[in-house]
Amino acid sequence: MENDPITVSGRRPTIRDVSRLAGVSFKTVSRVINDQQYVSAEKRERVLGVMAEIGFQPSSAARALAGHKSHQIALICDNPNPWFVYEVQAGVRERCEADGVRMIAQPYDRASPALLDDIVALIDQAHPDGLILAPPACDDRRVIEELQRRRIPFVRLLPGGRIEGVPATSIDNEQAAYRMTSYLAGLGHVRIGFVVGERSYAASSQRLAGHLRALADAGIAVDLDYIRQGSFDFASGKAAADALLDLPAPPTAIFAASDDMAAGTLVAAHRRGIQVPSMLSVAGFDDAPLAEIVWPPLTTIRQPVRRLAIEAADLLLAQSDSIERRLDFQLVERESTAAPPSA
Numbered sequence: 001m002e003n004d005p006i007t008v009s010g011r012r013p014t015i016r017d018v019s020r021l022a023g024v025s026f027k028t029v030s031r032v033i034n035d036q037q038y039v040s041a042e043k044r045e046r047v048l049g050v051m052a053e054i055g056f057q058p059s060s061a062a063r064a065l066a067g068h069k070s071h072q073i074a075l076i077c078d079n080p081n082p083w084f085v086y087e088v089q090a091g092v093r094e095r096c097e098a099d100g101v102r103m104i105a106q107p108y109d110r111a112s113p114a115l116l117d118d119i120v121a122l123i124d125q126a127h128p129d130g131l132i133l134a135p136p137a138c139d140d141r142r143v144i145e146e147l148q149r150r151r152i153p154f155v156r157l158l159p160g161g162r163i164e165g166v167p168a169t170s171i172d173n174e175q176a177a178y179r180m181t182s183y184l185a186g187l188g189h190v191r192i193g194f195v196v197g198e199r200s201y202a203a204s205s206q207r208l209a210g211h212l213r214a215l216a217d218a219g220i221a222v223d224l225d226y227i228r229q230g231s232f233d234f235a236s237g238k239a240a241a242d243a244l245l246d247l248p249a250p251p252t253a254i255f256a257a258s259d260d261m262a263a264g265t266l267v268a269a270h271r272r273g274i275q276v277p278s279m280l281s282v283a284g285f286d287d288a289p290l291a292e293i294v295w296p297p298l299t300t301i302r303q304p305v306r307r308l309a310i311e312a313a314d315l316l317l318a319q320s321d322s323i324e325r326r327l328d329f330q331l332v333e334r335e336s337t338a339a340p341p342s343a
Helices: 015-022 026-033 041-054 060-067 082-098 115-126 141-150 173-186 202-217 234-245 259-271 305-317
Strands: 072-077 102-107 130-133 154-157 168-170 192-196 227-229 253-256 281-286 299-302 324-326 330-332
Touching: 015 026, 015 041, 026 041, 072 082, 072 115, 072 305, 082 102, 082 305, 102 115, 115 141, 130 141, 130 305, 154 305, 168 305, 173 192, 173 202, 173 253, 173 281, 173 299, 173 330, 192 202, 192 234, 192 259, 227 234, 234 253, 234 259, 253 259, 259 281
Parallel strands: 072 102, 072 130, 130 154, 154 168, 168 324, 192 227, 192 253, 253 281, 281 299
Antiparallel strands: 299 330
16 A cells, blocks of 8 residues: 555646645756755655655656756647637646746648658757647657657647557547537527538547537438538638528528637628527637627637646646546537527
């Protein structure tokens, strides 16, 4: 029993817990773990005592990360939604600041033929202690294989699937979309349009899968005319909504896989004189600030992007063996959805 790890609030202890309970800085704990100098005997004894008391055991990967000297990590991020990018950067930066680590943000152009070369150049020039891969870089096999070959620690943020031994933070995109479509079906909607996100993002196929599963469970036949491709941005959402609303039997509800695309759907409806939600229900995904600014405010899925980024940075920086952290989503009901108009 003495060697069994003791959880802190139902989870595995981390370096943050040791730092807090011992009343010392992260750097002091790191120096004790790596048997470095510049730590007083009293503090060293205190840290070791806390580690023994809560069952803290640093992982070998974390030891390797702590041994580097650049004190900076790189964030590889690309997304058509500026809010998403800002939240990811803010979350990673917040966690890095707690350890005195610098964040380097590297844009990710998935269409660039020199993409891998650019990332390799970043590694060779900046020597980051580790990397955080946001979508869609988190699912790029070329990037992942290069990092594994170089034995550089990295964490995947919102990946499309698991890779053995590679840390990741995520939400259940498939279940979140299932929840929203089931909610719309529960209101009485049968003709439900769906706007899919950018093809290169794993979240797009995950959300589509959840939508289709919810239709099946609700006994609603899948009509491919009600599924339209988008790109996670306003313009693609409007274009998709226009195509859906031009159908002979247009949907009474449209679920867009991002709030930006849902905002485009609202504009398409308003320009046609279609009242939301009395004539058309509209739902989104993200719960970006935009969701409360548009009219009517959007019913949407709230995904905790900043917290996901904080947890991703913590997986990279904390001395623990944790591999995956899955956070909860929330369906936020606002004024953009209601029962369908009576026939």
